[in-house]
Amino acid sequence: MLKNLTLPELEEWCTAVGEDARRARQLWRWLYYDGNWVASLQDTLGRQNGCSQRFVAKAGQLASVDGGLLLEQVAAAKDGTTKLVFKLTEGEGAGGSVEAVLIPMLHRRGARKHVTLCVSSQVGCAMNCQFCYTGRMGLSGNLSTAQIIEQVRQAAQAEYGIMLWQAGQRRGTDASADASITNVVFMGMGEPLHNYEAVMAAVDILCQPLGLHMSHNKVTVSTVGLVDVLERFAASSNVQLALSLHATTDEVRDWIVPVNRRHNLAALSAVLRQQYGAGNAAGRRVLVEYTMLSGVNDTLQDAQRLVQLLEGVEAKVNLITFNPFQGTRFRPSSIEQVLAFRSVLIQAGRICTIRDSRGDDEMAACGQLGNPALSSKAAPILPPPPQFEHVLCNDAWHAVDMMSCCPAAGSAGVKEGGRPYGCATHATGANLQCATKHQVTESAVS
Known part of the structure; x- marks a missing residue:
């Protein structure tokens, strides 16, 4: 993938496949510069400063501009x-x-x-x-x-x-x-x-x-x-x-x-x-x-x-x-x-x-x-x-299962690994001291 290469490495690649090293800068501009960011060399055909049909056909057999x-x-x-x-x-x-x-x-x-x-x-x-x-x-x-x-x-x-x-x-x-x-x-x-x-x-x-x-x-x-x-x-x-x-x-x-x-x-x-x-x-x-x-x-x-x-x-x-x-x-x-x-x-x-x-x-x-x-x-x-x-939460509490400790959560379900649905207090990031086992604090202090 050409996107694995830095500019000097891309210049070396161009030379290795029989192209002028200056070709690398043309490629580079299409990959990164000015928001062009083409997903395929085919996208440059027919455009100002685009790649030639010959080069696109040749490069397409040797490398890709896919991001993986x-x-x-x-x-x-x-x-x-x-x-x-x-x-x-x-x-x-x-x-x-x-x-x-x-x-x-x-x-x-x-x-x-x-x-x-x-x-x-x-x-x-x-x-x-x-x-x-x-x-x-x-x-x-x-x-x-x-x-x-x-x-x-x-x-x-x-x-x-x-x-x-x-x-x-x-x-x-x-x-x-x-x-x-x-x-x-x-x-x-x-x-x-x-x-x-x-x-x-x-x-x-x-x-x-x-x-x-x-x-x-x-x-x-x-x-x-x-x-x-x-x-x-x-x-x-x-x-x-x-x-x-x-x-x-x-x-x-x-x-x-x-x-x-x-x-x-x-x-x-x-x-x-x-x-x-x-x-x-x-x-x-x-x-x-x-x-x-x-x-x-x-x-x-x-x-x-x-x-x-x-x-x-x-x-x-x-x-x-x-x-x-x-x-x-x-x-x-x-x-x-x-x-x-x-x-x-x-x-x-x-x-x-x-x-x-x-x-x-x-x-x-x-x-x-x-x-x-x-x-x-x-x-x-x-x-x-x-x-x-x-000072640690007991395993049985699972710490973040806030339905067991947060009155605001009510009977709402809990996202996998995350906040409970429907808990407005947690969702807004307010400070909350739960009435039971543990505390969740969201700081808005900067």
Whole structure:
């Protein structure tokens, strides 16, 4: 597939098949530039600067511009977030599915619309983070570069269609100026640095001036902290890094982010200071992601340890509301605890934000992507350290089966792994302290 190739690689391919290397730029423009994004070289025939019949016939026997996946389902959440479900047509995960999420960002009236696209890099994930629904799936395969880029192409087309429809509801106003993806984050299914070559080739295509022409500041790659690959990434790429930290002691991180057993906090801190140290010449800053789990990692002592861990590192902290799913034993921290935790960081001079829960009514929020029921490689649920047993939901509650604890749900059915139908309180993202066993908090604090 030609979409697996960066521009220099495409030039090499053209030369190898007896074409002038300049042919690569013609192909490149049709694949990526100015929203052309043709699905077949046949689509360029008869068009200005299109490919010749001879080349189309020749290239068609040697390669394709297929993206390796098909858009199977579009699910729109009440807050405007849109989940895209793709079926893989080839490659390691052929027959499986991956998900991407379009997240419209709030903006002042009259300002340009900002849309963040969260893309997947693997079918499932091998990291087995205990609070992540995708982690329950295990790893079925890596996505190719083409399959990553195809998520962006099809998401952009889907966003344009959504915006045109919304514009039609506003009596035919033109939405084309609004319909654009402004940020791409590798925070969907999979560990991006576990599929390094394909991900970095996709990043190259995203940021190529003759390609999708995104700013390096608008592309973020997230990782749980594969230290050896992280060092390579930091040394060779200038896109943004997000570190999924989630704990401040090795004991807790060994449990909830098991890769910590190979790449512990000391090793992580060392590479952060080396590559993102205070006053670094490149002015780079790492985004530290921290999912708030009630009674597990949300104490004020944890906040103080986080300050110490990041000493000497240019970092911004993003606190994430835990988004429940069927079968989890974790509970979200209360909004009071989240704010108290943030206060410790702010008082220490750290920039600290709280991520909104977006799209959780369609299982499109952070940590909710995928479907473990469809995986043949389900990952194990790890036993907690004994001192945390009392803060976890009992298995019998299934934690997110909110009919057992939420009066607002009444007799409504529960979506598989998600919110109960008909529960207006949960659907609107309001803070809710249930009268019974557990609490679900949706923070609108930014």
